[in-house]
Amino acid sequence: MTDTLVMERIDTNLTRLRLPRIREILQRVVESCEQQGKSYLSFLDELLEEEVAHKEQRRVETALKISGLPFIKSIDEFDFTFHPNLDRQQVMSLFDLTFIGQNGNVIFLGPPGVGKTHLAVSLALKACQAGLSIYFTTMDDLIIKLKKDHEAGRTGKRRSYYKSALVIVDEVGYTPIDREECNLFFRFIAVRYEKASTIVTSNKAFSDWAELFHDPVIVSAFLDRLLHHSAVINIKGNSYRLKGKLTQKEVNGTHQMNDSGSNLTTENGSILNDC
Numbered sequence: 001m002t003d004t005l006v007m008e009r010i011d012t013n014l015t016r017l018r019l020p021r022i023r024e025i026l027q028r029v030v031e032s033c034e035q036q037g038k039s040y041l042s043f044l045d046e047l048l049e050e051e052v053a054h055k056e057q058r059r060v061e062t063a064l065k066i067s068g069l070p071f072i073k074s075i076d077e078f079d080f081t082f083h084p085n086l087d088r089q090q091v092m093s094l095f096d097l098t099f100i101g102q103n104g105n106v107i108f109l110g111p112p113g114v115g116k117t118h119l120a121v122s123l124a125l126k127a128c129q130a131g132l133s134i135y136f137t138t139m140d141d142l143i144i145k146l147k148k149d150h151e152a153g154r155t156g157k158r159r160s161y162y163k164s165a166l167v168i169v170d171e172v173g174y175t176p177i178d179r180e181e182c183n184l185f186f187r188f189i190a191v192r193y194e195k196a197s198t199i200v201t202s203n204k205a206f207s208d209w210a211e212l213f214h215d216p217v218i219v220s221a222f223l224d225r226l227l228h229h230s231a232v233i234n235i236k237g238n239s240y241r242l243k244g245k246l247t248q249k250e251v252n253g254t255h256q257m258n259d260s261g262s263n264l265t266t267e268n269g270s271i272l273n274d275c
Contacts, residue, residue: 011023020054021051021054022047022048025050026047029047033046064128067124067128067134067135067136068135068136070121071121074125075119077118078115078119078122083114083235086236086237090233095122095126097126097132099197100127100165100166103194104230105197105200105230106120106123106197106198106230107199107200107233108199108202109201109202109205109233110234110235111237112203113239114239114240115235116170116202117170117201119233120201121168124136124168132165133163133165135166136168137168137170138171139169139172139173139177140171140174142161142188143177143185146188147180166196166198166199167196167197168200168201169198171202173203173209173212176213176214177212178214179214179215179218185222186221189222189225193228194228194229198226200226209223
């Protein structure tokens with residue numbers, strides 16, 4: 001059998017086996033290995049490494065597409081110099097993803113625009129790249145989904161916002177919720193408690209949540225579960241969106257307002273473990 005016929009048969013088999021990357025690079029790798037005198041094992045190893053990398057890239061791209069993330073930003077794009085009081089080492093310690101292995105949670109607190117969602121998305125991106133399932137939702141959208149499940153008599157536990165290894169609930173506290181919605185959110189937190197990890201972002205201190213959710217008893221119950229085995233990071237400072245647009249006087253005034261709020265974290269935005 002001629003080399004041409006062999007290559008045609010290989011091409012057909014690679015298509016049937018769904019190995020598109022090997023099919024794409026085969027000729028180039030064959031010529032390169034012949035020129036460099038590489039062994040058959042090295043030749044095979046190079047082909048398989050390329051195919052695995054291609055499939056992993058496709059997996060991550062697909063997972064990110066269906067995750068609901070509003071944007072894709074890595075931690076390398078986060079400007080720590082804009083928030084000098086934020087402990088970079090403590091934030092970066094989250095990126096070993098140990099908290100997910102321990103079914104722990106992360107809560108980012110702070111005024112609008114300080115980068116809470118950016119940090120949450122960066123953690124989700126890291127988790128996705130590590131092969132973990134992720135899901136992003138705003139609080140408003142989550143409540144809508146939970147209400148639809150409840151009205152239809154479904155538990156919803158097979159849905160991504162229940163079963164994903166990491167779920168981000170963004171903008172908790174931006175709009176008040178009623179007692180029924182508060183109960184649904186409690187059930188959501190209770191179902192995931194010590195079974196999976198949840199990241200929450202909020203512009204409200206915990207002391208304000210009882211008023212927002214209209215039921216201090218339920219708020220206490222879901223905070224107890226949410227904060228257990230958790231990392232709480234309070235970000236103080238100005239909005240990135242106003243960067244370069246504020247005068248120094250306005251910046252100082254904003255700092256004073258941000259520093260006046262009560263919270264459960266240390267003054268420099270440190271992490272509280274196992275609250």
